[in-house]
Amino acid sequence: RLAQKSLTDSKFEEAMKMLLESLKxxxxxxxxxxxxxxxFLGSFNKDESARLCLYLDKRFSDEIDxxxxxNLAVLAENAKFSKQSNFWYxxxxxxxxxxxxxxxxxxxx
Numbered sequence: 001r002l003a004q005k006s007l008t009d010s011k012f013e014e015a016m017k018m019l020l021e022s023l024k025x026x027x028x029x030x031x032x033x034x035x036x037x038x039x040f041l042g043s044f045n046k047d048e049s050a051r052l053c054l055y056l057d058k059r060f061s062d063e064i065d066x067x068x069x070x071n072l073a074v075l076a077e078n079a080k081f082s083k084q085s086n087f088w089y090x091x092x093x094x095x096x097x098x099x100x101x102x103x104x105x106x107x108x109x
Contacts, residue, residue, distance in 0.1 A: 007035060012042040030060045037072065041079040049076070053084050057091070066095040 003022070006015035016039040019032055033056055040049035053076075056064065073088030
């Protein structure tokens with residue numbers, strides 16, 4: 001809970017220390033890694049966030065739903081990590097298929 005509060009208050013380094021301590025004691029849940037990813041995004045750590053992005057996809061791909069993928073895409077976009085943002089947007093789109101292209105609306109009779 002303290003890590004969540006620190007994350008909410010944008011105290012990313014503080015939250016990261018608590019989350020890593022929790023990991024050391026055996027908590028290796030999806031939520032922990034998602035929160036760590038948010039810490040890396042919030043602290044603009046591109047290399048670590050990229051590694052964790054791949055880890056999240058590899059280990060928890062089937063557990064990440066549309067809302068969570070969309071949320072992670074927005075956070076990555078806010079951090080100006082366009083490749084990671086695009087990755088999460090593409091993951092979110094997989095739940096519904098690709099959106100219609102703009103050209104579809106230009107061909108009106």
